[in-house]
Each structure stands twice: as C-alpha cells, then as structure tokens.
Amino acid sequence: MNLEEYKGVYVYAQQVDNEISGIAYELLGKAKELAAPLNTDVTAVLIGSDVKGLADSLAEYGADKVIVVDDPELKDYRTEPYAHALASVINKYKPEIMLVGATAIGRDLGPTVSARVATGLTADCTVLNIGDFPLNPVPGKEDEQKHNQLLMTRPAFGGNTIATIACPDNRPQMATVRPGVMQKIEPIKGAKAVVEEFNPGFTPNNRYVTIKEVVKAVSNTVDIMDAKILVSGGRGVGSPENFKILEDLAQVLGATVSCSRAVVDAGWKPKDLQVGQTGKTVRPNVYFAIGISGAIQHVAGMEESDIIVAINKDEDAPIFDVADYGIVGDLNKIVPALTESLKAELAAK
C-alpha cells in the first residue's frame, strides 16, 4: 500500500428516503476543518437511487466535490450493494480519510467496508484532529514519528475511559462519528461542488438480501438532537400517562420530551426519543433529567448539555454527579409546580 497515493477527506453522505441525514452535514463541517492542515479538499460520497439532485445541498454545507453512485439497486439501504458502492469508490479514488456517521446504517456499512478494503476503523468517535503518531517521538526513533495523522478519540467502557486511536500504516483512515457531536457550518447559499458520477456495476449475489417490508415508526415532529431544551423522563416517572406532567413543562418552555432507555424498554415511549449510548447523543442548552437515575450509558448521551437540571427522589442517584443543579424531591409535586411557576414568570414578561 503506497500511503502517498491516498488524498482528500471523504465523507459518506448518508441519505434515507432521498433526504440527506443531519450527520452528513455534521461530517462535512468536521471534514473541512481536517482538510485545512492537510491542504486538501472535501469530497462527499452520495449513494442511492435517484439522489443526484441532493448534491447541491452537500456543496452548501462544505463539499468541494460530490461523487454520486446512483443505481436502482440502491433504493433502500442494504449492506451489500451499499458496501460495494463505497468500497469501489475508496478503491478508485483513494481517500486519505473516510468518515461515516455512527448511525444504525453507518455502524453496519463502516465495518463491512473497512474489512473489504483492509483498513482500520475507529468506532463512535467524538473528537477528530490531525496530529502526530506517536503523540511524542520515541527517543532515538524521532524520524519514525508520523505527521499529519488522523487522531480519533472515542469513549469506551460506557464512557468511563477515552482513547485516542491512529491508523498509521493503512489507508484510508476510517472513523465512524457519533451524531450530534460535530458542528455543521452555516450553509453557503448557492455553493456548487464538482459532481462526478460513478457506477461500479451491481450484480446481485448471495450477499444481497431481500427487503420484504419497510415498517416506519410514527415519527415525532422534532428530532431530540435538534432541541434547545429537553425535558427527559426516566423510569421514576412511573407510567406512560404520567409523562403528561413532563409534556406540560416542555410546552411552557418550548422544549421537547425525551427519555431514558428504561422508558423505551418498558414500551412507554418510542426508540427515537431515547437519549444515551444505545439511543441518541444530545447537547441541548438545558437538559432536565426527571426521574432518571443516571446510569453511565445514559450520561454518555447527555453530559455535554450546557445546563443539566436533575430532579430525583433518591439523594444518591448518580445523575446528581453530573447535574449542575440537583433537586432531591418528589417529581410528581415539583414538576407540576415548576410548570405553573414558569407560566407565571413568562406571562409577566
């Protein structure tokens, strides 16, 4: 493998139902930052059926170039034709860095493609930058230190430890990146990218599975990852009916309701409202954790919130270890009273 041949920062521009996913824009924002010290440009890889029209929006969010793989076989996501598409793009264009969202799609596509092109993949990264590997030169082996490497930082052990990982001897350097962590750029209206179409050919084989049915959940109007204020409930709320008091509070604040895994497991709320390691990573301005004990898997998904307010009757609940403001008490009394008080405050303005 001649590492010098590999150039450019590439982003997998995930689309679902021919709509670009937010993570694609977030990755483009990060890719632009990484491309600057490398003196290279940013390429989005857009894979799907009838998706060419989406290229302009990728340009507005920072793509200098868009490679479009457009084929009827690629209508809905399936591992095989998508992995073939992305691996073929990598083999042909030889990117130095390949970023994929750590979504339910990317965490399937990423590992399959990395194994196919025989490179490393670092999962669920939360920080990416360009630096040296090893971080400090080994005495006597200064010339073996590699520069301009992608340094990929990720949590492990449910967020208890963090590791920074490099991929010094293989290309591309691949990472999946947690949604909600990287920042999109302000879109540049009317920006255009160089659009290149590429079709490696798709011949169904034993690895193509058949989609018998697509069952969509009733989607919520607001994605919890976009909310400025989240009112999040846990098992302590007690029942699905009792979420009403959280919804009332959310309404007064213009906030969105989210929840912990226990609530989803109990069938009280749909999966797309779940915050945490197996749910979504959120970082709103204010996060109300109500009746949430604060298991580390939950904390991993919300600890970057600007302000965390926790209400819990258990004084020793671990949520108080990350809360800026913790109130020990009965949520059934405090939350409705808080709603009324905020109503009065806001009416007085």
Place this chain on the structure above:
Amino acid sequence: MKIVVCIKQVPDTKGGVKFNPDGTLDRAAMLAIMNPDDKAGLEAALRLKDQYGAEVTVLTMGLPKATDVLREALAMGADKGILVTDRVLGGADTWATSTTIAGAIRNLEYDLIITGRQAIDGDTAQVGPQIAEHLGIPVISYAQDIKIDGDKVIVQRQYDDRYHVLEAKMPCLITALSELNDPRYMTPGGIFDACKAEITTWGRADLKDVDDSNLGLAGSPTKIAKASDKVRKGAGEKVVPESPEEGVAYIVGKLKEKHVI
C-alpha cells in the same frame, strides 16, 4: 441446522464501574460477565434450537478464564464450547479479532452465525459485520426478531425510525440486540453438565486461511495513541428542599440566572 454463536467475556459496567486509587479501571473488582447483546444472541439461537432443532456451538476468543462464559452458555443449553486463545492474539483490534474468529469458524459447518451487536467494553459493533465480510456471507445487523423459513432466514432489522423485514439465504450472520429477548437462566442440570463438559481449545495453529500479519497487536491497523480516564465535569449543586415550592423557586432562580427564561 447448525448455529455458531460468538460470545465475549466483558467486565460488567452496569453495576457501577470501579476504579483503582490511581484512577485506572479496576477490572479485578468488576464482575466478568457474558456480554448482554451476545447473551441475547445465544438465547435467540437456543429458541431456534427449541423450535426447529439445531446444534448450537458457542465460540469465544480471550484469555483461558473466558471458559467461564462458555460454561454458562452450555448450562443455558448450548451444545459445544470452543475457546480461541493464544498469546499471539493479544491486543487485537476489531480487524484482527474478526480475522481470528473467521479463521476459527472456517473449521466449522454452519447455517447461521449469531453475534451480539456490540460488547459493553469496546462498544464498537464492528466485529460481527467484519466476520461476515471475511467469510463472504451476508450480514444482517441490529436484529430484533429472527425466524427461519426453509433455507432462508427472515429478520427484523432495526433502524432509528423504522425496521426492515429482510430475507437472506443461509449461511448468514446476524448481530443481535439485547432487546431481542430475555435470556433464559441456567438450569441446575445444565450447570452440572456444563461443569463436566469438555471445552475445545484452539490456538493460532488451528486458525484456517489466516495470515500472521493480520493477528494480534502487530496485525491491528488501529493503534492506541493515548488512553485515559474520562474527566467528568463533576457534580454541581444539590439541594434538598423543605417543600416542592422551595425546589421550584430554586430551579426558576437558576434558569433566570442563566438567562434561559
């Protein structure tokens, strides 16, 4: 039908994580358990065995003490246990791990391979799909329901806002979500038998079609540059109000102070 279930022994992070005085993870103080997603995968395999008849082989890669999770799996109802262990396999990243496990599985006959979606220590969700890639078989990740129809498997594959019902011809690899089922308990008879059962142990020499350059720490494309404990932002204030009203006044005061309202 022959089913291979890949399982991993992991430190239990659920009951709180223990640290040494120097701040590093105290693995010795933490219980070593069968990874929850893997256990759900095993349960799925055992249900297929109950329903359609199958031979279930559990396979793990790890230190010799990982036989504990193999015995647990046998006590739950698995038929055979295989431990892949060798010093040269240590320090493997997901590429080297999946290469190793694929090399072991090439010795076996299988219709279905089931892995957990991800392990709670690494949380990568990469090894399952990468095993499938090395073996050249289809992968269905994030399975929330598994059924068999002749030589085909029908799986509900979970996404954020939907699921797909997928049909694949076996052999096929499936990664299981812990939401898939509630794993059964070990039975007393099962525990008794499992204690006596023979565990097959394989080393480097038993791996089929695997190059040395793809194994262990040396064969891992990803390298750790730095590992550290996460610096948490730490607790803020905590109040125990005399009345709900006092608690409310406290929150409203803070929200004003921070210009939220």
